Amino acid sequence: MTVALETSHLVKKFGGLTATNDVSISIKAGARHALIGPNGAGKTTLINLLTGMLKPTSGRVMLGGIDITNMSPQKRVRLGMVRTFQINQLFGDLTPLETIGLAISEQHGDGADFWRVAGTKAGVNQDIADILDRFRLADVMNTKTSILPYGKQRLLEIAVAIACKPKVLLLDEPAAGVPDDERHEILTSIAALPKDVTVVLIEHDMDIVFSFSETISVLVNGGLFTEGPAAEVARDPRVKAVYLGESLDA
Amino acid sequence: MTEPTPTAKLATQGILARARWHPLEFVFWIVAFGSIWFAPNKHLILTEIAWLALFALSLDLILGYAGILSLGHAAFFGVGSYAAALLAKHGIVTEPVLALFCAGLVAAVLGFATSFLMLRGADLTRLMVSLGVALVLRELANQFGWLTGGADGLQGVTMEPILGLFRFDMFGHNGYVYCLVVLFVLFLAARRLMASPFGLSLLAIKGNPLRARAIGIGVDMRLVAIYTIGGFYAGVAGGLLAQTTAFSSLDVFSFDRSADLLLVLIIGGTGYLYGGIIGAVIFKIMQDYLALWSPQYWPFWIGLVLVVMVLVGRDRMTRWSEPLRALVNRLDWRRTPS
Numbered sequence: 001m002t003v004a005l006e007t008s009h010l011v012k013k014f015g016g017l018t019a020t021n022d023v024s025i026s027i028k029a030g031a032r033h034a035l036i037g038p039n040g041a042g043k044t045t046l047i048n049l050l051t052g053m054l055k056p057t058s059g060r061v062m063l064g065g066i067d068i069t070n071m072s073p074q075k076r077v078r079l080g081m082v083r084t085f086q087i088n089q090l091f092g093d094l095t096p097l098e099t100i101g102l103a104i105s106e107q108h109g110d111g112a113d114f115w116r117v118a119g120t121k122a123g124v125n126q127d128i129a130d131i132l133d134r135f136r137l138a139d140v141m142n143t144k145t146s147i148l149p150y151g152k153q154r155l156l157e158i159a160v161a162i163a164c165k166p167k168v169l170l171l172d173e174p175a176a177g178v179p180d181d182e183r184h185e186i187l188t189s190i191a192a193l194p195k196d197v198t199v200v201l202i203e204h205d206m207d208i209v210f211s212f213s214e215t216i217s218v219l220v221n222g223g224l225f226t227e228g229p230a231a232e233v234a235r236d237p238r239v240k241a242v243y244l245g246e247s248l249d250a
Numbered sequence: 251m252t253e254p255t256p257t258a259k260l261a262t263q264g265i266l267a268r269a270r271w272h273p274l275e276f277v278f279w280i281v282a283f284g285s286i287w288f289a290p291n292k293h294l295i296l297t298e299i300a301w302l303a304l305f306a307l308s309l310d311l312i313l314g315y316a317g318i319l320s321l322g323h324a325a326f327f328g329v330g331s332y333a334a335a336l337l338a339k340h341g342i343v344t345e346p347v348l349a350l351f352c353a354g355l356v357a358a359v360l361g362f363a364t365s366f367l368m369l370r371g372a373d374l375t376r377l378m379v380s381l382g383v384a385l386v387l388r389e390l391a392n393q394f395g396w397l398t399g400g401a402d403g404l405q406g407v408t409m410e411p412i413l414g415l416f417r418f419d420m421f422g423h424n425g426y427v428y429c430l431v432v433l434f435v436l437f438l439a440a441r442r443l444m445a446s447p448f449g450l451s452l453l454a455i456k457g458n459p460l461r462a463r464a465i466g467i468g469v470d471m472r473l474v475a476i477y478t479i480g481g482f483y484a485g486v487a488g489g490l491l492a493q494t495t496a497f498s499s500l501d502v503f504s505f506d507r508s509a510d511l512l513l514v515l516i517i518g519g520t521g522y523l524y525g526g527i528i529g530a531v532i533f534k535i536m537q538d539y540l541a542l543w544s545p546q547y548w549p550f551w552i553g554l555v556l557v558v559m560v561l562v563g564r565d566r567m568t569r570w571s572e573p574l575r576a577l578v579n580r581l582d583w584r585r586t587p588s
Contacts, residue, residue, distance in 0.1 A: 051464065077466035089464065091457035093521075094450070097264045102454055105447045106466040114448035114475075119265030122254065128265075129258035138257045142264045164465055 003065070004029040004198040005050070005081075005168045010059035012045055019045040020056070021222040027168075027198060027215075029064075034201045034209045034230070037219035038242060043202050044086075046219065047170055051083050052076050064167060078107070080167030084157050086176055086202075092146035096137045096156050099145060100128050103163035128163075135159040135189055151182030158189060168198045175208060187211075210234060218242070269445035278524070279434065286427055293426040299534045300429035301490040304436060306514045306526025308483030314520030315444060316476045317456030319373045321508050322384030323484055325364070326357040328503035330485025332391065333357070335404045335498035344410040346493050350432065353489035354482040361481020365474040381505070388503035403499030407492070418494065425494040432490060433527075436483060440523055443479070452476055453521075513556060 005027045012020040019042045027033050037043055048054040050061055052073035060069045063081050071079075091099050101118065104127050105111040119125060132138040135155045140148055145156065154174065161169055175186050190212065193199055203209050209216065210230055217227040220242055226233065233239055254262070285296055305327055312318040333353040336342070343349040367379045391398045398404055411417045416424040443449055455462045455469050462469050492498045501507070510533070518529025536555065540548035 073463045074466045074468050077464065083464060085461070085464075089458050089461035091454045091461065093453060093457050095264065097261055098268075098450055099454070101261075101265055102447065102450055102467070103465040106451075111447050111451050111467060112472070112475075114443055114446045116447070117266065117269045117442070117445050118447050118450055119262055119269070122258075122262070125262045125265065126254050126258045129255055129261045132261065133255070133257050138260070141257075141261060142267075160461075160465060 002029045003027065004031065004063070005200070006062040007050070008060050008062070010046070010049060010061065011057045012042075012049055012054060013057045019222050020049060022059075023219070023222075023224050025217055025224065025227070027200060029167075029198055030195055031198050032201070032212060032214045033199065034203060034213035034216045035219065036203065036206075036209055036216060037225070040221075041219040042222040043219055044172070045222070047083060047172060047202065050170060051081060074106075077164055078109075080165065081170075082161045082164040082166035082168070083170035084161045084172055084174060086172040088153050088157050090145045090153060090156060090160070092144070094145055095142050096132065096145060096148070096152075096159070097128060097141040099156065099160055100131050100137075100163045101125075103160050104128060104131075107163070107165050131159050131163050134192070135162075136185060149182075151178050151185060154178050154182075154186055155189060158186070162193070162197075166197055168200065169193070171199060171201045171203075173203055173205075174201070175203075175205060268450075275524075282430065282434075286423075286430070290421075290423065293422040295534060295538060297422050297426045297429050297494050299530050300426065300433050301487045301494070302511075302514065302534060303527040303530035304429075304433045304490065305484055305487035306511055306518065306530050307433075307437065307440060307523065308480045308487060308526075309511055309515055310520055310523060310526045311440060311444075311483060312476055312480040313515065314522070314525065315449065315452045315456065316473055318368060318473065318477060319376050320368075320380040321377045321505075321512070322380030322382065323480075323511055324503050324505070324507040325380070325384040325387050326361055326481040326484035327488035327491075327507065328384070328387060328391070329360050330354060330357040330488030331492040331498045331502040332398060332404065332488075333485065334489035334492040335407050335496075336397070338409055338493070338496075339404065339407045345414065346409060346412045346428070350486055350489045350493065353492075354486040357485020357488070358478050358482035360485075362474065362478040364481075365477035368477055369470050369473060381508070384503055384505065384508060388500055391500055391503060399499075401500060403497060403501075405497065407496040407498070409493055409496050418496070422494065429490050429494065432486065436486065437523065437527075440483070444523065448472070448475070516556075517559065 003026050008024050010020055010023045023046060035043055045054065049056050052071060056069065060067060062068065063076065063079055066079065068076050068079065068081065101124065102111065104124055108124065132141050135158065137152065137155060137159060140152055145153065158174060171190065174190060175183055178186055187208065201209065201213060213230050215228065216230050216233040218225040218233060218239055225242065226236060226239065289296065309320065309323050312320060330353040333356040334349055337349040337352060338344065343352055364383050368376050392400055409418045412424065412428050418425050451467050451472055454467060455472060459469055488502055514529040514533045515526055517532050518525035518527065536552060537548065540551045544551060
């Protein structure tokens with residue numbers, strides 16, 4: 001199988017602090033991969049390095065065999081590296097319809113059209129509708145995002161990312177803060193993501209991690225602690241120790 | 251081609267709703283053009299309202315849509331004003347409409363050049379940078395007296411007839427019609443622009459630049475584009491002032507002008523294109539009446555009104571008009587029942 005996403009010897013230093021320490025990860029196309037680690041392990045920094053929000057101190061990032069280390073965030077998105085956010089990052093004044101429409105227009109490369117009334121491309125509208133249906137947002141498509149229920153906003157967060165036609169999708173704690181009764185909607189949506197999309201899940205909730213992922217990488221103190229198939233990582237006593245805060249020598 | 255699904259039909263309607271004309275908008279422009287006939291003795295102040303409205307519209311494009319805060323928008327207004335006056339004075343471009351377009355272009359070039367400064371930093375930085383640019387330009391205009399007339403202003407401008415047909419008369423009738431038509435045409439263009447994917451993407455950038463980047467929007471280039479367009483609009487507004495008064499002075503660059511403009515936009519509301527126009531009408535009429543009623547202390551009353559408005563809050567003001575809006579929406583014969 002081909003490799004969708006690869007980092008080699010990725011390092012990020014903030015002054016004296018090493019937030020990412022020599023991380024080399026290789027994720028296969030179509031994988032369901034989880035990235036876990038205790039607070040401060042450098043998960044967020046790693047995502048920012050992958051998506052281009054931060055520039056690495058050294059090391060490389062490869063997406064589908066292309067070196068994207070020095071590319072701008074928006075260029076990476078067009079190549080298929082898309083993320084969601086742990087805390088909703090949506091456009092409060094726009095509706096879900098417009099938000100998804102924007103993402104699709106950008107993907108088609110006509111987001112800068114300035115003399116065409118938005119909504120006059122039938123194909124685009126159909127694409128928007130499909131995503132709205134898939135993420136159960138059709139009934140609220142014309143509601144301002146800022147007044148949507150939190151669970152719907154969480155769904156929109158993922159729907160927008162899917163609208164960008166990702167090859168690699170980075171899900172940053174997709175179910176964070178969602179009440180239990182709306183949780184299953186998020187989880188079904190994640191489970192139903194297309195198989196050809198490589199999904200990297202960053203999550204604290206171990207139930208979600210083990211129900212969803214096939215392979216797991218564990219980050220500790222900025223470095224790669226261990227990785228492997230989900231079942232193996234689950235059994236690893238060292239991982240338990242890290243998570244429960246126990247000393248390894250004890 | 252396959253038949254669109256029901257959701258797709260709803261989606262199409264939903265997106266197009268942004269571009270659709272509301273009945274009130276027709277009423278608005280009918281009243282605006284009606285003023286040519288029913289208020290002939292008010293054309294001088296209406297002319298001022300028209301170019302101020304266009305100026306405010308230009309600020310709305312960058313502030314209300316793209317979220318760029320500026321305290322130096324007079325820079326573009328001033329450059330447009332001097333450009334129009336100089337073109338007429340030296341007989342370079344004598345036909346007013348063409349000269350006006352050139353004045354807008356000059357301001358647009360300035361907008362493009364300074365937009366890269368505006369990309370750096372957030373609101374406070376932008377306020378300072380825009381303010382600085384306007385101050386620098388004012389001083390340049392002051393220093394290059396041989397070109398601009400310096401502190402005395404640029405005198406001896408004679409205007410040719412508009413399109414070679416309509417003279418600028420002393421009562422300002424033709425001048426007003428001219429300003430109003432320019433305002434309307436540029437308003438239509440802005441309306442079209444803001445209903446496009448480009449316009450939507452600006453709202454997205456204003457709402458959340460981080461996410462805008464994360465869905466692949468080239469944020470910087472969009473901001474450069476709208477700042478340039480905003481410069482063009484402001485330049486045309488300044489050109490209108492110069493052409494209708496056949497004069498230009500350092501005052502076009504003044505800080506007061508930029509600050510007043512923000513007030514105009516706050517009064518009318520940002521981000522729906524009419525805010526600047528409505529704000530200009532209220533601001534000028536208020537200024538006019540207060541100046542008559544209290545010739546010495548009118549700035550005090552304007553200040554008081556503004557403080558009250560801010561205290562009451564724009565949210566509450568829109569709520570006052572809610573019943574009216576609901577009525578208007580019921581009257582909208584094309585609205586599909588939802």
